[in-house]
Amino acid sequence: MDTALKPRSTGRLMIVGFLSPTVLLLLFMVAYPIFSLVHYSFYNFSALNPDKGMDWAGLSNYEYLLSDSGIWKRFVFTGKFVFLCVTMQMILGIFVGYRLQKTFRGRDLLFTALMLPMMLSPVVAGFLWRYMLNSEWGVVNFLVSLFGFAKVDWLGQAGPALWAAAVVDTWMWTPFIILLATAAFRGIPETIYEAAEVDGASAAYVFFRITLPMSAPVLFIALILRLIDSFKQYDLFVALTGGGPGSSTETVSFAVAKTAFSYFYTGEASALAVILLCIIMGLAMILVRHLSNMGARH
Amino acid sequence: MKFRSTLLASATLAGFLGAASVAAAETTLTFVWHAGTCADALVGIAKDYPDKSVKIVPALVPYGPEWHNKIASEFAIKGDAFDFAMWDSQSTAEFAGGGHVVKMNDIFAQSSYLKADLFPPASLSQYGEYPDGSGQFYGLPANQDAYGLMYRKDLFESAEEKAAFKAKYGRELRVPETYQEAKEVAEFFTRPDKGLYGWGQMGGRDYDFATTASNSFLWSFGGELYNPKTNEIAGYLNSPASIDGVQAYVDMFKFGPPGSGNWGFDEVNASFQQGQLAMAMQWFYFNGSNADPKVNKFAGVTGFGILPGAVGRDGKFRRQFSVGGQGMGINKYSKKLPELVKFMEWYFQPEQQKRYAAVCQTGLRAVLESPDWQGLNSYNAQFANALQYLNDYWHLPEYPVLLDILQEEVSNAISGSKTVEEALGDAAKRQERTLERAGYTIEHKGDAPDVPDTVISPVGQDAIVPVNG
Known part of the structure; x- marks a missing residue:
């Protein structure tokens, strides 16, 4: 039983090991910016004035743009x-x-x-x-x-x-x-x-x-x-x-x-x-x- | 052998450490500006700064939005990639309003040399004051500029041309004092079959090209961009006087080479230097190169003057044109403020500013008022005189948006896709929407006069005041 499981789990570990750097890099380089972008799109704020804070805008940015x-x-x-x-x-x-x-x-x-x-x-x-x-x-x-x-x-x-x-x-x-x-x-x-x-x-x-x-x-x-x-x-x-x-x-x-x-x-x-x-x-x-x-x- | 190796290694290490300590002692002060003669002049002067441990490093970008965006982006991340920067007078509100700039009042209080009275009060206000009239300054007038006029003296002084002009228009040919005169003179010299045109001016969509030029007409005809007390734009920007002014500006393209409606300053210079233009509206900044025979083959016959004014619909004469140039501001996130202040104390001494003013326009009063500087060439005295006619647009943090809207709409009027009235009306609506979104209260009184200048810092005069004679 044990001998049958070992190679499978080693294989999984290897797959995870090989994939994780790429996945992490992709998450950091692609997914995070996209999530941030979507998140920011629901706020009214200026990156030039971060001290003024972010006001929740809901869909108003989209409404404004589409109108x-x-x-x-x-x-x-x-x-x-x-x-x-x-x-x-x-x-x-x-x-x-x-x-x-x-x-x-x-x-x-x-x-x-x-x-x-x-x-x-x-x-x-x-x-x-x-x-x-x-x-x-x-x-x-x-x-x-x-x-x-x-x-x-x-x-x-x-x-x-x-x-x-x-x-x-x-x-x-x-x-x-x-x-x-x-x-x-x-x-x-x-x-x-x-x-x-x-x-x-x-x-x-x-x-x-x-x-x-x-x-x-x-x-x-x-x-x-x-x-x-x-x-x-x-x-x-x-x-x-x-x-x-x-x-x-x-x-x-x-x-x-x-x-x-x-x-x-x-x-x-x-x-x-x-x-x-x-x-x-x-x-x-x-x-x-x-x-x-x-x-x-x- | 072993001893020799050890000695060699020690000497190398000592050398590295020595070099490292020298490198550590060197302070670099980085500045952002647009590339050009004036930035080169600053770098050249800074090489003679007595404190050799301080190095001035330029981070130059092309003139235009990239320049503004480079400064703004650094402020957005509260970075110290640059220590000081030159930015347009209108950007002071945006940058100082965001809390990114060192207040000059604090420097004036601490420095034994740098004081407000080193600079003409109007210049200090235009290039550094925010909010208007507050007495709080965030920039020094490091590089002043104004719109000016350049013209072909050989054409204006030709007996043949003078006679022909008098025969056609019933008056003497002279460098125009009003846009009404300029229109006739430009029409007279427009001879496409001979490759000669009467008037060259900027009209491009890029950055502030069309706006700075058209504003000079708008103000001279008695128009205004808005009412700073009520924040009303509709009724002011599209007032009859403003429309008169912008219409006069758009009409002048008829006397320029075909396609000049999208020109920037490079095209105006190139066309003038090729002998295509009898007159051109251009920044004083470029007079140095346009007076240089190596650059302009007509340099010997090029005259420099002050832009015309206009007689408005109320019969008053006004001469107003756009302020140019940049103020010098300090990045609040710079970690080298003491070294920078010391450098500025040295840089704004008359000795350094005289060198600067030999190629660009200083803001230092001692140099501006000096007869030596005024007599240095044919245009410095004109520049000193021109300062009194300068006007500026919105000193509001929303400046980039307001500018872009007006640029777009004036460009629409130039290309003919809208009438001037439609373009200014649309611009007024969009700009009011921008102010409202930014939280401004607009008091819609609806009582704007036909000539708004009469109620907002009036400058109208009963008679034409000649300056180019």
């Missing part, structure tokens, strides 16, 4: 921005990645060059593009005027500012999709392409019926990562538009950061962060479930 039309505008803007830039990044990334999977002279050099924007800090990219998009002396309007078009006030008007931000984000992050797409495309066995060629399949058929479906799980992961990352975009907007004109390019993350560290309305910022967290988690869960189903099918 504020300004916050809804920021959600709408964030949604438009995410849709625009993720769509452009996926289309461009898959297209360029498909071309780059084929061997040609200078491919590695081109591949490395394409990766460069991704290595820049978003703040640096924001300032860089801010000057390039300057309506009077920026290189973008110089090129626009070369083609005989009128100069555009890219960052001074709400519509062009959204497009400008989406283009800059696409410039920065399409390389990420290219990287993953190329890796996924290269992982498809050559024999499948050879069989398709023998059967007389067209290039479009091969791309849509073989390449895309077989690399779908990897592309889907890329999509999830880009969706989450775009949804919490903040630093690019700080440098590129400062959230303006008006508040037309303020994302929800921008509003969270401003409320937390500029206004120091800690309770309200926590409530907004909780709302944002719920949305991102909900979105991620749907996509991850879809990914799991996709994996099961494959």
Whole structure:
């Protein structure tokens, strides 16, 4: 009896021993901040004035935020921005990645060059593009005027500012999709392409019926990562538009950061962060479930 | 061999201990400021501080919200990562109100040199007093600044231009004394086909760009941001006079390069230095670089003046513009207060402040009033004169929120997504909501006059007082 129990309990101890550092670290790094965030969201207080104490606010921070039309505008803007830039990044990334999977002279050099924007800090990219998009002396309007078009006030008007931000984000992050797409495309066995060629399949058929479906799980992961990352975009907007004109390019993350560290309305910022967290988690869960189903099918 | 090894080890240990004791004797005083000429000047001067055991270490950040947030975040954790900092005059209420700043009155009482009368009373009040009129100071006017005007002398002095202007407007061409004049002069010099524009100003959404600029118009036309006695904002911020002022500001973008509605000070400087602007509204802070031929190829023909005023709808002339610059405040959680006070006693001596004032604007009265300093360049005397026209916005702890709301709404007016009246009306509503949430009582009397300046520290004059002639 004893001899049968011993190995089992030793095994359990080992499992606990191996898992506990990670679990403790996760509890400290993830669970504790999230619980604190939720806890703070029910209070009115300012981290800048801790001596004034915390007043119980119940759901009033949530009520205030959800009844504020300004916050809804920021959600709408964030949604438009995410849709625009993720769509452009996926289309461009898959297209360029498909071309780059084929061997040609200078491919590695081109591949490395394409990766460069991704290595820049978003703040640096924001300032860089801010000057390039300057309506009077920026290189973008110089090129626009070369083609005989009128100069555009890219960052001074709400519509062009959204497009400008989406283009800059696409410039920065399409390389990420290219990287993953190329890796996924290269992982498809050559024999499948050879069989398709023998059967007389067209290039479009091969791309849509073989390449895309077989690399779908990897592309889907890329999509999830880009969706989450775009949804919490903040630093690019700080440098590129400062959230303006008006508040037309303020994302929800921008509003969270401003409320937390500029206004120091800690309770309200926590409530907004909780709302944002719920949305991102909900979105991620749907996509991850879809990914799991996709994996099961494959 | 063993003896030699022991000796070597002892010598090494002694060396380490010696180095450690020297390191321990060195005191570092860290300050936070935005990066730029003035921070560099402070660091340069501090290198000559006679007490070599004290080292002044800068912790510089870019101008803008990161700078405010760095200071505020440290205060939030009651940290001592910095010992002193330069912050905007309006932030004094937020930081001192939170109990994070050493009261200067205590320093004045203990120090044999640092006294309130070293500084002009108005400057000390603007950069350090909280609450207004209380006589309690939390900062010293370390780096004063004011909005100014720079213009192309070659254009204003050209006989051809003068004649053309007189033919068109029936009066002499001169550096404008009112915004009404400025509008005509700006219109006259706006020649997009030749790459020349009449007027450059900030309008960006970032930090306080649009607000500091538009406030200068708003106050000059007799408007006010609020009534500090009743806390009423509606009726004051969106009064007819305030709307006149902000409308005049928005209209001036017609005479600037396309897209200048989102400019910050860098863009104003760059455009002026490229010869695109006949006139520009800019902080005195930048006059040093704009007078430098290595930076500005038009430096030799650049004139510096004081911003125009305006004749308001009540017929009164007012000249009011935004205070700039920063006060120097002490972190209450610093553990090096005695060393810091000693350094400040040395730093605020005229000798050091003359060096500082050669590149930036000091707050030390002895230097500001000295003819040597005023004659040092073409703009110091103008700056000394400009101080009397300075005005400041809310000295309230809610400043960051009130500022952000006004920034957003003025930016909406600039981009055309709202009319000036709508933008100021919305700003007034949102700002009142902010004050109410913060616990202020707002007495809605609803009797704000069309020109609120007439009831809140009136500055209206019967005739234009020229200063740029």
